[in-house]
Amino acid sequence: NAGVTQTPKFQVLKTGQSMTLQCAQDMNHNSMYWYRQDPGMGLRLIYYSASEGTTDKGEVPNGYNVSRLNKREFSLRLESAAPSQTSVYFCASSESGWGANEQFFGPGTRLTVL
C-alpha cells in the first residue's frame, strides 16, 4: 500500500513553461485534492474532486487546471508557469468529502519557477 504518490518530487521551470503534476492513490478513495503550501500561509486548496468525474475550484485556482483521470489519479497542470507559483504542492485523498473528512497526503512536489 503506497498511499498517495506524487511525481515529480522536485521541478524547476522557467517562466511561461508548462508542466503537469501527477498524483495517484491506492486506497480506493472517492475524493482527491490539490493544495499549495507557502511560508506563513498554511495549506491552501487549489482544486478538488469530490468524486470521479467532478472537479471544483478551491481557494486559489487561478493559473491551474486539473483532470480527474479515473478514480485513482488526479493531475494538476500549470499552463504557463509564473514565479508566484513557486511553492510546495501536496495532493491528498479522502474516502469522502463530508464528516470528519480525514485526508491522506502525498509527500509533495517542490516547484521553483524562475
Added chain:
Amino acid sequence: DQQVKQNSPSLSVQEGRISILNCDYTNSMFDYFLWYKKYPAEGPTFLISISSIKDKNEDGRFTVFLNKSAKHLSLHIVPSQPGDSAVYFCAASGRAGGTSYGKLTFGQGTILTVHP
C-alpha cells in the same frame, strides 16, 4: 479572509512538559476540526479530530479541546517528546449547505520544538 487562524507561529517546550497549541475559527458552519502534524520534506499526517457536538477528544498523549462559544480549539500534548517537534496545522470541515462542505480549511501552522 482567514477562517482558521493559528496566531502563534512557534512554540518551544521542554521534554516531559505539556505543549498547548491553539487555533481560532470564524465560520460557525464548521462541523469537524482536525489536527495534522508535518515533518520537513513530508506530507501532513492526521493526528486527531473532534466533532462539534463534543468538547473533548483524547488519544494517548494527545487531547483536543473545543470551545464552541469562543470558536477556539486547542491541542494538548502530554508529556511532550523530542519526536513531537514538527509543524502542527489545525483544519476545519464544514457541514452540508455551507461553502466549506466537502473541503478542509487549514490554519497557518505552528512550529513546535521540544527540547531534550
